[in-house]
Amino acid sequence: MTKNVIIGAGFIILLCLAGCSEPEAAEVLEETEQVEQELTSLDVEFEENREEETSTGNGVFDYENDVDYYNMGDAALYRDDNDFWIEYADGTVIEDLAATTAEQEEMEKIYHNQLEMIKKPFAFITEIDPEIHNKFDMEIRDNDYLLTYNGDEADIEELGRGIAEQTGSVPDGAETNDMDPSDIDIDAFTLEMIIEKETHYLQQIEQKVAYTFNDLSDVQEYKYTYSNHNDAEQIEIPDATIAADDTDPVETTEQDELSAEEKETLEAEASDYLDALIQATVFQDAEASMDLLPDSYSEEEKKTEAETQRDMFKDIYIQNTEQNMQGANVTEEEVTDLADAVMYALSTTDYEIMDAHAESVDNIVVTISVEGIDDTSIYQETDQELLELYENGEIADEEIDSKNMEILIEKYNDIDELLSPVELDVHVMQNPDDTYVVIAQDQYLAGFFQ
Structure with a gap:
């Protein structure tokens, strides 16, 4: 309902007496x-938590020219059209993640799912x-809208499964571990978005999905x-320091299969390289x-x-720990001491090169076969001890972070038991200069940190 109000010499202003309607x-x-x-371009900062692991980084997306930059902390991904580059912390830049058409298409699928x-x-x-x-x-707030997902159980199952399926597919050598949505059970799901009023630009999005897949749980x-x-x-x-072959990628055929001698050499040298890397x-x-x-080196x-x-x-490890504990009441010395303790714990592990193909x-x-440390239990036990100390009034709020570091350092330094051996496949590549590289070091580190 509105009312005409005359001001001065006949100026008319319409006033919203009952309040202007707000959008749905x-x-x-x-x-x-x-x-x-x-959008033509966009910056993003991200924080991703999976179980006990936290990763932070940033990205830049140039939609107009179809170029992406995604900084994961220990490495940065660049994508230009259908070409990929990875830049490592030491300045190494690897061009062309896959040399065959089939593998390139698989890589494109993986990064499309992860970045989209x-x-x-x-x-x-x-x-979805x-x-x-x-x-x-x-x-409705002063400058923005806060939107919270309120789908019913069926909606949550559909959306949660779709997100878990897309973000859960990861490289495994030259293949991917794809999830069958029917095997995913959604245990919890939340989604919040903050949208700026004036521009309708998305300012922030937070989501949490807890699910079970083949009896394995993930959050x-x-x-x-x-x-x-x-x-x-x-x-x-950046310019590549390790360039791809000048030839166009082609499918491997019977005519260009490795000879028995080439195969044997590659398998022996790749095994030696991985051994050396570990x-x-x-x-x-x-x-x-x-x-x-x-x-060859x-x-x-x-x-x-x-x-x-x-x-x-x-x-x-130190950089990631510092990033994960930003705002926490810990010192650089404590972070370094934790890194030293973790390195000691890793030195007690054992492994064996089993086979190569x-x-x-x-x-x-x-x-490889690895007897690693139970990293998950270390954090769970630390959390439990901290909780008991806090509930018993033995530590104050401002002491929690420092005590957390103290307990972790002690547990890593006191490591005296390894887990049962697990076998892992690690993808190794030979560079054009006959050196070798493991692009995804998590493939073997997953056995040492369990």
């Missing part, structure tokens, strides 16, 4: 969806549930914060690593590779 959640989301489709939720999150979830616009509660928590809508800096792709990283032993590196290259891998592994120079699968 579906209207806000439809507008946001349209704005998202028209971040790049255009509302388009991503709308593809086209009717999602009507399944949010909305709180994923994601938080993405967006800025510089249509005004992100241009992405500069010594340098897990056991922090550069000398042992140098002794194991293949003869010069003495200077052996020294550089072994020392770089040793130092980078510990440095990255080479299909091509960029697809050598080395199988």
Whole structure:
């Protein structure tokens, strides 16, 4: 209801006496969806939690030129059209993640799934549930809208399964571990979005999905914060230090299969390289690593590779710990002491190179058996001890972070039992200069940290 009010010499102003109508959640989301489709560029900062692991980083997306940058902390991914680059913390840049058409298509699928939720999150979830616009509660605040997902049990199962399926597919050598949605049970799901009133730009999205897949449970928590809508800096792709072959990628055929001698050499050298890599990283032993590196490395290259891998592994652990504990009441000395304790715990582990199989120079699968440490139990026991100390009044709020570090350091230094052996397949590639690389070191580290 409105009322005409005359001011001065006949100026008429319409006043909203009963309050102007506010938009519905579906209207806000439809507008946001349209704005998202028209973006030319965007910055994002992310925090991802899976069980006891937390990773942080940032990304830049240039939609206009179809270029992506995704910084994962210990490495950065660049994508330009259908080409990929990975830049590691030591400055190494690897061009062309896969040398055959089939593998390239598989890589594209993996990174498309992993990045699409971040790049255009509302388009991503709308593809899973086209009717999602009507399944949010909305709180209207001064400068933004807070939208909370309110789907029923069936809706949650559908959306949660879709997200778990897409974000849960990970590389395994040259293949992927894909999830069958029918095997996924959703235990919990939440989704919140903050949308700026004036522009309808998505400012932040948080989601949590807890699910069970083939009797294995996982909890994923994601938080993405967006800025510089249509005004992100241009992405500069670095020059590769390890370049791809100049030939066009082709499918492997019977005519270009490896000879028995080539196969044997690749399998032996890839096994030696992985052995050397484990010594340098897990056991922090550069000398042992140098002794194991293949003869295709010069003495200077052996020294550089072994020392770089040793130092980078510990440095990255320290950097990740500092990032994960931002805002916590801990010192640099405590973080370094924790890193030393973890390195000691890893030095007590054991492993064995079991087998190797080479299909091509960029697809050598080395199988290892590892007796690792029960990292999950260490954190669970630490959390329990902290809780008991706090409930008994033995530590104050401001002492919790420091006590947490103290207990963790003690437990890692006192490690005296290893888990039963597990077998893992690790994908090793030979570079054009006859050196080797393991792009996904988590493939073997998963056995040492369990």
